[in-house]
Amino acid sequence: MTSTTVTPAAPAVPRQPAPGINTGRVADLIGQLLVELGEDPRREGLTETPKRVAAWWSDFLAPASAPAVTSFTESHLAGQLVVVGGMSVWSLCEHHMIPMNLQVTAGYLAEGEVVGLSKFGRVARHFAGRLQVQERYTREIAEHLAGVIGREDVAVAVRGLHLCMSMRGVRMEEARTTTVHAGGRFVTDPVLSQQFLTVAAGQRRVC
């Protein structure tokens, strides 16, 4: 078995976050926001808050380059369905800047090569580290994985809990949104498509 690390010539991924933020400036702005919200940023309990919030933003925003993905040769494998599920990540809804929890399931057809399993989680985490909408997030993961395997035979299902819909606005705590992005044989082969959706439904964590 040989191992290769591939940083794919993946499809162009728009809206990459800037590599690193000015945390001092962000902290200043958070201090100003506290003032505008009627708070005293000098009061006990708030003095470190701007710094903490700035550190959190810095931690949240994913680095600009997507993670390298390791693949291993498995020459006898042909057309095996591989599905990785139960990947839970937090992102921020770009309309309200409020968290959304995304439960990700990703599948592909292994053909002579397998992708390192943890890399699915790294890719899922990478695209969550920015202001997002669920549909774009789902597509970005699928397109990135297709670039890694060099074929379109990829399907990604995401189940999202949007706090902007649960804790504010329409306030529907139980609402969940499911998005599916499928390519290649996951589109042309209904049996495969059904297999993926069945496995994805079985792997889904209740949130």
Ligand SMILES: Nc1nc2c(ncn2[C@@H]2O[C@H](COP(=O)(O)OP(=O)(O)OP(=O)(O)O)[C@@H](O)[C@H]2O)c(=O)[nH]1
């Ligand atoms: N399609 C999609 N919509 C989203 C996502 N996250 C949040 N939204 C929606 O973005 C919309 C923004 O609607 P607006 O009418 O501009 O904002 P709003 O007045 O705060 O809307 P309400 O949430 O209905 O109070 C809302 O319907 C949200 O539910 C997402 O990932 N995908």
Ligand SMILES: [Zn+2]
């Ligand atoms: Zn929102």
